[in-house]
Amino acid sequence: xxxxxxxxxxxxxxxxxxxxxxxxxxxxxxxxxxxxxxxxxxxxxxxxxxxxxxxxxxxxxxxxxxxxxxxxxxxxxxxxxxxxxxxxxxxxxxxxxxxxxxxxxxxxxxxxxxxxxxxxxxxxxxxxxxxxxxxxxxxxxxxxxxxxxxxxxxxxxxxxxxxxxxxxxxxxxxxxxxxxxxxxxxxxxxxxxxxxxxxxxxxxxxxxxxxxxxxxxxxxxxxxxxxxxxxxxxxxxxxxxxxxxxxxxxxxxxxxxxxxxxxxxxxxxxxxxxxxxxxxxxxxxxxxxxxxxxxxxxxxxxxxxxxxxxxx
Amino acid sequence: xxxxxxxxxxxxxxxxxxxxxxxxxxxxxxxxxxxxxxxxxxxxxxxxxxxxxxxxxxxxxxxxxxxxxxxxxxxxxxxxxxxxxxxxxxxxxxxxxxxxxxxxxxxxxxxxxxxxxxxxxxxxxxxxxxxxxxxxxxxxxxxxxxxxxxxxxxxxxxxxxxxxxxxxxxxxxxxxxxxxxxxxxxxxxxxxxxxxxxxxxxxxxxxxxxxxxxxxxxxxxxxxxxxxxxxxxxxxxxxxxxxxxxxxxxxxxxxxxxxxxxxxxxxxxxxxxxxxxxxxxxxxxxxxxxxxxxxxxxxxxxxxxxxxxxxx
Numbered sequence: 001x002x003x004x005x006x007x008x009x010x011x012x013x014x015x016x017x018x019x020x021x022x023x024x025x026x027x028x029x030x031x032x033x034x035x036x037x038x039x040x041x042x043x044x045x046x047x048x049x050x051x052x053x054x055x056x057x058x059x060x061x062x063x064x065x066x067x068x069x070x071x072x073x074x075x076x077x078x079x080x081x082x083x084x085x086x087x088x089x090x091x092x093x094x095x096x097x098x099x100x101x102x103x104x105x106x107x108x109x110x111x112x113x114x115x116x117x118x119x120x121x122x123x124x125x126x127x128x129x130x131x132x133x134x135x136x137x138x139x140x141x142x143x144x145x146x147x148x149x150x151x152x153x154x155x156x157x158x159x160x161x162x163x164x165x166x167x168x169x170x171x172x173x174x175x176x177x178x179x180x181x182x183x184x185x186x187x188x189x190x191x192x193x194x195x196x197x198x199x200x201x202x203x204x205x206x207x208x209x210x211x212x213x214x215x216x217x218x219x220x221x222x223x224x225x226x227x228x229x230x231x232x233x234x235x236x237x238x239x240x241x242x243x244x245x246x247x248x249x250x251x252x253x254x255x256x257x258x259x260x261x262x263x264x265x266x267x268x269x270x271x272x273x274x275x276x277x278x279x280x281x282x283x284x285x286x287x288x289x290x291x292x293x294x295x296x297x298x299x300x301x302x303x304x305x306x307x308x309x310x311x312x
Numbered sequence: 313x314x315x316x317x318x319x320x321x322x323x324x325x326x327x328x329x330x331x332x333x334x335x336x337x338x339x340x341x342x343x344x345x346x347x348x349x350x351x352x353x354x355x356x357x358x359x360x361x362x363x364x365x366x367x368x369x370x371x372x373x374x375x376x377x378x379x380x381x382x383x384x385x386x387x388x389x390x391x392x393x394x395x396x397x398x399x400x401x402x403x404x405x406x407x408x409x410x411x412x413x414x415x416x417x418x419x420x421x422x423x424x425x426x427x428x429x430x431x432x433x434x435x436x437x438x439x440x441x442x443x444x445x446x447x448x449x450x451x452x453x454x455x456x457x458x459x460x461x462x463x464x465x466x467x468x469x470x471x472x473x474x475x476x477x478x479x480x481x482x483x484x485x486x487x488x489x490x491x492x493x494x495x496x497x498x499x500x501x502x503x504x505x506x507x508x509x510x511x512x513x514x515x516x517x518x519x520x521x522x523x524x525x526x527x528x529x530x531x532x533x534x535x536x537x538x539x540x541x542x543x544x545x546x547x548x549x550x551x552x553x554x555x556x557x558x559x560x561x562x563x564x565x566x567x568x569x570x571x572x573x574x575x576x577x578x579x580x581x582x583x584x585x586x587x588x589x590x591x592x593x594x595x596x597x598x599x600x601x602x603x604x605x606x607x608x609x610x611x612x613x614x615x616x617x618x619x620x621x622x623x624x
Contacts (some may be wrong), residue, residue, distance in 0.1 A: 001504035188575035192313035216607030257528035264499035295528030
């Protein structure tokens, strides 16, 4: 097996992809505590929210405040999702380090999620790039190709269309691109093949894998992307997450299980798993009654991975 | 990625590994219905029970009756677990097609589980082989190396010891061998490396992978073994299972999620996933109140894998 031993980054997207799928509004003070504790557990990329109108996603209305706090933490890459130029302008104002622009490979999902065709969304990338450059900002523009492995509305999504949009996103000014299995349709073979093809289009600018665990294959899909050469993954603490326009899409891969996967194989992540599990317990209290996911928290670390003093 | 497109066998071990970990005794009539429905869903290898003293595992006291029924189903490979010569003699009497002999790579687990050292268990394999040959039986002898990736009692298990026992089991007369992550300590790198090394010792007589999903890596470990060349896997419907002497070892990989994994990658299994899910629903009724696992049953098959008429 071709498993690299290079460092791997887990970008926490629970505060955005996770919380947007949960109806209740988590108080800002808890979100701030989450960001702080995730940072203390070693997370160095956190998507703290989304610049969408508060009437659409009241859960994320405090995104600007979260960016402001996150920027006080040295070395933290603060990322926000932006659906359009207006959102990008707010991201630039707040000084976020990274803007994540969704671009649906499914025409039907694109209309449902962004009320734009994929090519209209590509045009937006160009406008956002121009605004970023005009502002003299160093905020990175990352485009996530959503529904890259299939769509609950449209069904099959052609790999050729995904690759066309990867190229279009780069041509329009994206600094980086990623592939997302928004609805949990991917399998390891598809993941391996599409990422391999994606690298031929985008080279090392293909720099993120985003997987849901809707049908139990999330971690296996991460492995397939890792074997294809991806070393940066989105994940949500406690496996929360979904997409409001992708029915049944619940459950990102969980941060703590992913951290365990990499640690067990000896890949450095900089993450402190017991601290992540402690944070998960706090988040579970805040979200009491919501369906959470993930497996490690039940069993804990294996005896072979516990600190020496605990093995006595 | 090196993913074969050859047929894959999922051996159902829910009636043995699953039910032995659940205190309640499932009535024989339900077990018979389970075997029948699993067969109707396409399963062609089923471990129906274990020939251990009924006072130790009253849940499996009806194993002989289950073997008798299973043998009426054409083409079904009926397997039973046997812990010692006495159990093997019962298996030979009932005409089971396959005996699964556990052999712990962990000295401590071997003493807890079998009250024998690993080498004493190897000596038993020789006696069982002699008894099988003396009886003129064609019952296959398969040795499953348990705790091959670590042990909750002992901690680390040396790969060299696992490979020594693989060789010893074959020398003692095993027809086939497999590697089992009894307690959910394996990771994909370990799995790939140990199976690759195992093939060098056992060649194609290394013919089974047995994984638990205790820490979320079960399916990824299956993928690693598949990539190493294994095309036969144990699994439990609804992900039940564990080991009475391996605390925290709950949860085999679930049959239905594994069937979905292979189907999604185009590997033939002969399994009818909607029928498996229907059976899972019945088993869940019978086991109401027990902790079940698996993911596919919540979300169902993706739109892209549903029968054509359902996609309209």
